[in-house]
Amino acid sequence: MIEKLVSANNKFAFQLFSEIQKSQANENIFISPSSIAIALSMTYNGARRETQKAMAKTLNFQGMSLEEINQANQQLGNLLNSLNSDIKLNISNSIWTKIGIPFEPNFLQINQEIYQSQVREIDFENQKTPEIINNWIKDNTKGKIERIIETLDPDSVMVLLNAIYFKGNWQEEFDDFATLDRPFYLSNGIEKQHPTMLKLSQYSYYENQTFQAISLPYGEGRVSMYVFLPKEEIGLEKFHKTLNEENWENWMLQFEPQTVTLTLPKFKNQYEVTLNNILKTLGMEIAFDRKTADFSGMCSIPPELYIDEIKHKTFVEVNETGTEAAAATSIAIAAASAMVTSLNMFVNRLFFFAIRDNNSGTILFMGEITNPET
Numbered sequence: 001m002i003e004k005l006v007s008a009n010n011k012f013a014f015q016l017f018s019e020i021q022k023s024q025a026n027e028n029i030f031i032s033p034s035s036i037a038i039a040l041s042m043t044y045n046g047a048r049r050e051t052q053k054a055m056a057k058t059l060n061f062q063g064m065s066l067e068e069i070n071q072a073n074q075q076l077g078n079l080l081n082s083l084n085s086d087i088k089l090n091i092s093n094s095i096w097t098k099i100g101i102p103f104e105p106n107f108l109q110i111n112q113e114i115y116q117s118q119v120r121e122i123d124f125e126n127q128k129t130p131e132i133i134n135n136w137i138k139d140n141t142k143g144k145i146e147r148i149i150e151t152l153d154p155d156s157v158m159v160l161l162n163a164i165y166f167k168g169n170w171q172e173e174f175d176d177f178a179t180l181d182r183p184f185y186l187s188n189g190i191e192k193q194h195p196t197m198l199k200l201s202q203y204s205y206y207e208n209q210t211f212q213a214i215s216l217p218y219g220e221g222r223v224s225m226y227v228f229l230p231k232e233e234i235g236l237e238k239f240h241k242t243l244n245e246e247n248w249e250n251w252m253l254q255f256e257p258q259t260v261t262l263t264l265p266k267f268k269n270q271y272e273v274t275l276n277n278i279l280k281t282l283g284m285e286i287a288f289d290r291k292t293a294d295f296s297g298m299c300s301i302p303p304e305l306y307i308d309e310i311k312h313k314t315f316v317e318v319n320e321t322g323t324e325a326a327a328a329t330s331i332a333i334a335a336a337s338a339m340v341t342s343l344n345m346f347v348n349r350l351f352f353f354a355i356r357d358n359n360s361g362t363i364l365f366m367g368e369i370t371n372p373e374t
Helices: 002-023 033-044 049-058 066-085 105-113 129-140 235-240 245-252 276-288
Strands: 029-031 088-098 117-122 156-169 180-185 191-207 211-218 223-230 256-265 267-274 306-318 322-334 342-346 351-357 363-369
Touching: 002 029, 002 033, 002 066, 002 245, 002 276, 002 363, 029 033, 029 267, 029 306, 033 049, 033 066, 033 088, 033 156, 033 306, 033 322, 033 363, 049 276, 066 088, 066 351, 088 105, 088 129, 105 117, 117 129, 129 156, 129 322, 156 363, 180 256, 191 342, 211 256, 223 235, 235 351, 267 276, 267 363, 276 306, 306 363, 322 363
Parallel strands: 088 117, 256 342
Antiparallel strands: 029 363, 088 156, 156 322, 180 191, 191 211, 191 256, 211 223, 223 351, 267 306, 306 322, 351 363
16 A cells, blocks of 8 residues: 555645646746645545545545545654664644644544654634644754744634755765866856766666666665756756656666766755646645635534645755755645676756655655856
């Protein structure tokens, strides 16, 4: 069952990334599909009838019962938690409910037991409430994301939150002295000098007519960063047309050990996106409609509930030592073998990358760098 969920989540990840990329072409993008999928799975437990069907279609949950989805999420959570001997990966969930609203005990209990959610009743009218919620995000992303809630809508009755924090050291670190300013070519062809790391080593590598790709393992190798560099004549835009779950799974099987001279720009990026319109495009429109949304599994008596806003914020830093990344998703619910030949892979233009748990196949983070910043 866990394989079915990972496949559904990864399919959703590429569909989501594609929609974001269409609206934000030539920008640095970084998302955690895992964070978004977990927050939406928690919310899905309260959806009923047509709203449940629409969310299932968007999240590729067809053919899986609610119980199977929850069990698979629980198993996946345990599996990802077991990575902590090797790297730091903390996944945290919480639900904040408005005082006085009779939420379904079953909905809250499932989220506590399956998703390890902290459930807190809080005064949504108090001006300090957003600060309290933001402090939870800050604590659970080690200060990398300081706030996700600016203000609470007067109609808000619940906020569901997911936070993910990741820190992994490369299996083979890059030497500081080899980092030099090297050219990086922007989408308009302009050359920019940027601090770029260099290493000659044996890596898992794959190349086809469209791109070069390399796997950079962290720690014992259960988690890796995959960097995809489209060929110059292809470019990132054309590469995106081939980026889907089916191709991804096939590519993952093609990597083989090769000796590679690799350059990789250092980069640090903060990113945020409101997902309402993107999720509507992917088929979840009914969940945002105050008249037709059905979240009676959260609260069976009035008020009628709907999703008011879904926000996602991320942070990533890649340097000689490794990678630090964090993500937060908020859903506001409102009422109304060794080869001796050395290959070269110079990541000196726009590229796509993903951080993947190689054990389950789960994509924890994905993004593209069109203009690296440090």
